[in-house]
Amino acid sequence: DVKVTQSSRYLVKRTGEKVFLECVQDMDHENMFWYRQDPGLGLRLIYFSYDVKMKEKGDIPEGYSVSREKKERFSLILESASTNQTSMYLCASSAPRKEKIYGYTFGSGTRLTVV
């Protein structure tokens, strides 16, 4: 019954490493999102994509990039990981024009620690 899958639950990376967080959904949703979640700050939108090869910056895109080569897969890339990117990362997807009816479907999250 898994619909949005994030490839890793826990990751530990070193400062300066290039990090890939992968998200795959099997619901044929056009929209996909990456959020980070930090205590006291709630969910903050990093990037979103509304179609293959399309991407839009969210509220906090600095230090991140994304890739959407296939409809079902949305990757978040940390070009050079820093300790302030230690966080929980959540991927979500939705169907346009149905988002306001069905909301988002979230993955289980990836807890990234940068040391």
Place this chain on the structure above:
Amino acid sequence: AQSVTQLDSHVSVSEGTPVLLRCNYSSSYSPSLFWYVQHPNKGLQLLLKYTSAATLVKGINGFEAEFKKSETSFHLTKPSAHMSDAAEYFCVVSDRAGGFKTIFGAGTRLFVKA
């Protein structure tokens, strides 16, 4: 412009007592409203949603919420808390103007005491 305010960052109740998690919103249009729950180290799960049908909405695990337009509120309630309800809860507003105007509240952490 949209916004959503969860009035309490933490709520603590005893098992078997009622739960009330408060959410106020503002929206320029007729909004859709959602509550999500997040258990520790898990993703967010949809609890319930309001999409302009009945104003009293029932969700999973015995939760319900009432949309009150005059008060711009969408408070989440449950008659009797269970230990398994301990989690973080997010109120979310999404308007009808476009596909990406979805705003998350800051979250309310619910503690349930035995």
